[in-house]
Amino acid sequence: xxxxSSKSKKRQRAGKDFLTTELPFKNRLKPDSVILQTxxxxxxxxxxxxxxxAPSSASSSSKPLxxxxxxxxxxxxxxxxxxxxxxxxxxxxxxxxITHSILSGQGFSFNVPSRAASNQLYVPELDRxxxxxxxxxxxxxxxxxxxxxxxxxxILSLIHQLCLKNIHVTKRDLFYTDVxxxxxxxxxxxxxxxxxxxxxxxRSSLNVIAAEKGVVVGRLVFSDNGDMIDxxxxxxxxxAIPPNIDRVGDMRSDALxxxxxxxxxxxxxxxxxxxxxxxxxxxxxxxxxxDVATRLFLRKMKMELKLPVLALVDSDPYGxxxxxxxxxxxxxxxxxxxxxxxxxxKWLGIRPSDLDKxxxxxxxxxxxxxxxxxxxxxxxxxxxxxxxxxxxEELTLMVKTKQKxxxxxxxxxxxxxxxxxxxxxxxxxxDWL
Amino acid sequence: xxxxSSKSKKRQRAGKDFLTTELPFKNRLKPDSVILQTxxxxxxxxxxxxxxxAPSSASSSSKPLxxxxxxxxxxxxxxxxxxxxxxxxxxxxxxxxITHSILSGQGFSFNVPSRAASNQLYVPELDRxxxxxxxxxxxxxxxxxxxxxxxxxxILSLIHQLCLKNIHVTKRDLFYTDVxxxxxxxxxxxxxxxxxxxxxxxRSSLNVIAAEKGVVVGRLVFSDNGDMIDxxxxxxxxxAIPPNIDRVGDMRSDALxxxxxxxxxxxxxxxxxxxxxxxxxxxxxxxxxxDVATRLFLRKMKMELKLPVLALVDSDPYGxxxxxxxxxxxxxxxxxxxxxxxxxxKWLGIRPSDLDKxxxxxxxxxxxxxxxxxxxxxxxxxxxxxxxxxxxEELTLMVKTKQKxxxxxxxxxxxxxxxxxxxxxxxxxxDWL
Numbered sequence: 011x012x013x014x015s016s017k018s019k020k021r022q023r024a025g026k027d028f029l030t031t032e033l034p035f036k037n038r039l040k041p042d043s044v045i046l047q048t049x050x051x052x053x054x055x056x057x058x059x060x061x062x063x064a065p066s067s068a069s070s071s072s073k074p075l076x077x078x079x080x081x082x083x084x085x086x087x088x089x090x091x092x093x094x095x096x097x098x099x100x101x102x103x104x105x106x107x108i109t110h111s112i113l114s115g116q117g118f119s120f121n122v123p124s125r126a127a128s129n130q131l132y133v134p135e136l137d138r139x140x141x142x143x144x145x146x147x148x149x150x151x152x153x154x155x156x157x158x159x160x161x162x163x164x165i166l167s168l169i170h171q172l173c174l175k176n177i178h179v180t181k182r183d184l185f186y187t188d189v190x191x192x193x194x195x196x197x198x199x200x201x202x203x204x205x206x207x208x209x210x211x212x213r214s215s216l217n218v219i220a221a222e223k224g225v226v227v228g229r230l231v232f233s234d235n236g237d238m239i240d241x242x243x244x245x246x247x248x249x250a251i252p253p254n255i256d257r258v259g260d261m262r263s264d265a266l267x268x269x270x271x272x273x274x275x276x277x278x279x280x281x282x283x284x285x286x287x288x289x290x291x292x293x294x295x296x297x298x299x300x301d302v303a304t305r306l307f308l309r310k311m312k313m314e315l316k317l318p319v320l321a322l323v324d325s326d327p328y329g330x331x332x333x334x335x336x337x338x339x340x341x342x343x344x345x346x347x348x349x350x351x352x353x354x355x356k357w358l359g360i361r362p363s364d365l366d367k368x369x370x371x372x373x374x375x376x377x378x379x380x381x382x383x384x385x386x387x388x389x390x391x392x393x394x395x396x397x398x399x400x401x402x403e404e405l406t407l408m409v410k411t412k413q414k415x416x417x418x419x420x421x422x423x424x425x426x427x428x429x430x431x432x433x434x435x436x437x438x439x440x441d442w443l
Numbered sequence: 444x445x446x447x448s449s450k451s452k453k454r455q456r457a458g459k460d461f462l463t464t465e466l467p468f469k470n471r472l473k474p475d476s477v478i479l480q481t482x483x484x485x486x487x488x489x490x491x492x493x494x495x496x497a498p499s500s501a502s503s504s505s506k507p508l509x510x511x512x513x514x515x516x517x518x519x520x521x522x523x524x525x526x527x528x529x530x531x532x533x534x535x536x537x538x539x540x541i542t543h544s545i546l547s548g549q550g551f552s553f554n555v556p557s558r559a560a561s562n563q564l565y566v567p568e569l570d571r572x573x574x575x576x577x578x579x580x581x582x583x584x585x586x587x588x589x590x591x592x593x594x595x596x597x598i599l600s601l602i603h604q605l606c607l608k609n610i611h612v613t614k615r616d617l618f619y620t621d622v623x624x625x626x627x628x629x630x631x632x633x634x635x636x637x638x639x640x641x642x643x644x645x646r647s648s649l650n651v652i653a654a655e656k657g658v659v660v661g662r663l664v665f666s667d668n669g670d671m672i673d674x675x676x677x678x679x680x681x682x683a684i685p686p687n688i689d690r691v692g693d694m695r696s697d698a699l700x701x702x703x704x705x706x707x708x709x710x711x712x713x714x715x716x717x718x719x720x721x722x723x724x725x726x727x728x729x730x731x732x733x734d735v736a737t738r739l740f741l742r743k744m745k746m747e748l749k750l751p752v753l754a755l756v757d758s759d760p761y762g763x764x765x766x767x768x769x770x771x772x773x774x775x776x777x778x779x780x781x782x783x784x785x786x787x788x789k790w791l792g793i794r795p796s797d798l799d800k801x802x803x804x805x806x807x808x809x810x811x812x813x814x815x816x817x818x819x820x821x822x823x824x825x826x827x828x829x830x831x832x833x834x835x836e837e838l839t840l841m842v843k844t845k846q847k848x849x850x851x852x853x854x855x856x857x858x859x860x861x862x863x864x865x866x867x868x869x870x871x872x873x874d875w876l
Contacts, residue, residue: 169699172858178679178715179858186854191808200627206531221707221730225683234678235715246611247666247685253711274654275613278686282611282668295861297654373623421619425605425612 012327014423021279033423034369036431038438042288046439049266049289052318054441059230074353075136077178086131086140087123089346092211098173101166101211119149120162123207123345130344137337138351139344141207157191161201172217178254181218198443207345214255214306214349224251224296224304225277228286229265230311234258246281249391251294255306261314265289266325268311268431269296270355272323272332276417276428292317293391300335302343302350308336308407309352321354325360326378326414327385330395330405333357338394357401359432361418362408370434374419378412400443466856467802469864471871475721482722485751485873503569506570507786519564519573524689529604533642534599542655546708551594553581554787556640556778563777565826571768571784574640590624594634597624602638605650611687613652619694627649634657640778647739647782648687653669657684657737658710661719662702663744667691674725679714681721684727687728688739694747697723703788704728705765706758707852709861721873723748732770735776735783741769742785752785753875755866756763758793759847760818763828763838766790771827789875790834792865795841801865807852811845817835833876 027096039045077083091102112118123129124144130137150159168184185195192198195324204211230241235257238250250256269291271277275297282287286293292311296304314320321336323329337355339347365375378386386409395401408414421429437440472478478495510516525533555576556562582593601617615637625631637860639646640748659683664672668690672682685691702724704710710728713719719726725744728828729737745752757764770788772780798808811819819842828834841847854859869875 049643063550105445161586175859177858179709179854180711180851182708182849183712183854183858186807186849186851187858188806189855197708219711221711222680234680236679237676239676239678243670243672243674244682245670245685246690247655247667247683249677250680250683252680254679254715257679273669276617277609278613278654279616282687335626371622373621374619416615416619418615421612421616422622425610425616425620426608 011203012394017079018147030394031349033427034430035435037397038408039431039434040438041357042434045434046266049437053266053316055318076348077136077140079255080133080135082133082140082365085143086133087207087210087345088140088348089206089210089212091349092215093210093217094173094217096177097209097211097215098170101170101209104209117149117151118159119147119151119155120159120208121145122162122204123149125154125203125342125345127341130341132214132338134393134397135396136347137165137353137397138347139339139341140347141345158201161191161197161331162204164188165198165201166199166207169216169218172412173294176217178217180221182226203343203345212346212349213302213343216253218254220302222250222253222303223298223301224307225249225274226251226292226294227277227281228269228292228359229258229263230292230315231262232258233260242286243312246278248277248281251303251307253303254308255303257311258307260312263311264314265315265317267291267307268319269318269358270308270319270321270336271417272279272329273298273322273417276322279425279428280433283426285429285433289434298332302334305336305350305352309350311419314354320354320358321355323360324414324416325362325365326391326416327382327405329360330357330386330389330401334389334392336395357404358436358442360415360419361443362411362413363406365411365413365415368420370419371422374422375413375415378408378414383409384412384414398443404443451564466860466864468862468868472864472867473871475867478867479699479722480646480815483871483874486699486749493521509781509851510566510569510573510610513566513568515566515573518576519566520576520640520643520778521573521781522639522645522648523783525642527606527609527648527649529652530642530644530648531603533644534603534606537642538601548584550584551592552580553592553641554586555581555595555637558636558640558778560774560776563774564853565771567826567830569780570786571780572772572774572825573780574778576773577663585605591634594624595637597621598631598634598638602649602651607811609615609650610648611650611652613654617651634777636778646776647734650684650687653735655683655686655736656734657727657740658682658707659684659725659727659740660710660714661702661725662696663725663748664695665691666693666695675719679711681710681714684736686739688735688736688743691740691743694744696725696748696750697873698725698748698750699723701725701727701741701748701750701752702791703741703752703754705754705762706731706850709755712858712861716859718862718866722867731765733765738769738783738785742783745785751774752788754788755791755850756793757793757799757847757849758841759849760815760822760838760841761820762824763790763834764818765826767822767825790837791869791875793852795837795844795846798826798844798846798848801853803848803852804855806854807846808846808859811841811847815847816842816845837876844846 077086077088129142129144131142148155148159182201183409185192185198225248227241227244234252241249274297280293321333323333336352339351389395390405420432480651510519510521558581562575564575573821581592607855614632618625618631653874658681660674667685674682700822707730734802754766756766822828853865
């Protein structure tokens, strides 16, 4: 049988490993074809998961829950993608209404949504953080807000220019257009988010982008600014994720899942081994902290391709925190959580229980610092963790054992242990939470 | 005339700019076709530059100077690219000779090239830092070196395994194979460089790679691990530079120059504007500090395509330092400077003299800190700066005016000032040092 011969060939290779013993758990692996069969229903369920959880209430079976489904649209706010001409006309109407206000003797002020912590809300049904509807007045004719309202007017005028020109700029570019006024980039950055909220559109609609950081490789074809990109033909380096999601489109894939990887070392291993050819998948990483471009790209893949997302992060509080930013959003950009978050990300590994289960040697585990333990305990109080009993159990174990481990700790069993044993076994056992 | 009509169209576009005045210096720009004509001789001269400076001494007209041309090969050392089987057999001979030494009663010790600062030398003729030939004995039977010699033996055995498997791993992977022994990643990293020096091969020959950081876009076609990549069809995101240069090949280009950009904000601007279509070029950035993969990739482009490299960096001491790492190498990896450095990089901008020349507004210039000024003065003492009178002049001006500016400061004239005026004018005037 072809299966057996390819298996024995693999055994032979493993025998060459620098560890003289057989790789732990390798003998539990079934043939790839069997693992692939177990994965297929996953795609089917992922593409219809929202319809099964809310069979009749939602108008369209594939649409995720929204604020209005939960009757929250009056008390919470959310932005949406605007076309450039919509952004342009919103700015123009805003300016018109301010002119009216001035002419009618009511003065010049902006009514800006508050983005303070007290105005944030985690909604379990949506599994993400949203922004409540409190506003703050920013009058020009007041000593405490004259600067901020001037900055707001300036940012609005700059964005209006970007719409006319249809180009993208970075936050740093914005800052440099008037250093004297902004003084410090944090000030123009903050007002930029205010402007997004105020206009009710996403920050990407404003054509202001963050520097790109992420890369993607594997079973994905998409268009970047008109060029068709085949991510199976991107060598080992992969394709840099474009900074502007609005010029990304035409996504096609025959993958069974998306593998979201925290660090680039693990990404490189999987890219070189072309793991996506053995188990059809798309591999994506932001190389650490998730940036806006990678978050938008991941969401777009999940939404358009209807694939399950499995996350491979370090077994420490920051790994889980990173997972949560992809899944539920960050507080700073909660006004745009609907567009930035990817629902239903599964925690594949490295999970605290894996440390014993996969017999990761003591010397490859690291003791958690006081700060780590505090962050872990804080996470246990967060709603998005509490909601998932499996996550609570894992995190409790982490805080109890006071041990953490990086993905790379698997290298103690051989450099390819991750791609040849750990991940295939995880997939075979559908071992995710 | 077609030229005039396209020019007047551009004027019209510029008129829409958010600055009501005409863009400064835009009126000095000649038509693109004229600028392109002035650039063409540049390529010709770049591909034969080394032959003109040393018309008869070098054996091959296109080969750069080497240590042996300068009779330095006896007192300085240098590594070269090895094939995997060469690395494997060097390790095997090394181990054999150590076995011999043990059997003949002379004990077990490694003879390791010293990488201390006192063993570094800047060679003006080569315009890079090289390593002298001092060695240090690392005996196993000595309390001060028993750990380090054990680590060395372990790293050698790991590298030997990588050769057998023909896979690439990161430094972090290496560290995790024996945390108990290495204790700390800096220890395994340092010994890895020692092993490179000892075997006389480059670190990339060892199949140990650094995380990828750089991106490339523009008029370049190359192969990454067997896949052909066309960098004019990489959208706005560009192609991530592969971490392993040994799987990069088949470079082809119709560019006139390579534009090396320090920061990603400027890279994004140029990628979106498809600057490489207006002026045929290849645009590359490491997004800040140059990483090994980007340095190797830049050198490979320069060597294979014989194109001039023009650098666009911030006008501060760190911009020049970054330029120098690409050009002359870093002290830590001086043993491999021949492979890591790109000769003859031109300093295009932003140069200290540009601040007044291009009338960059006062508020977009930043005062240099004490540390900046000290770094600037230290650079003035470095041989690689002294060698270039133009650089000395610029750096002296910077230290004197105590002003610095980022590339993004050009945004004060409009977001596309960089791609529409500054760079074209620089090219037209051949204004680089």
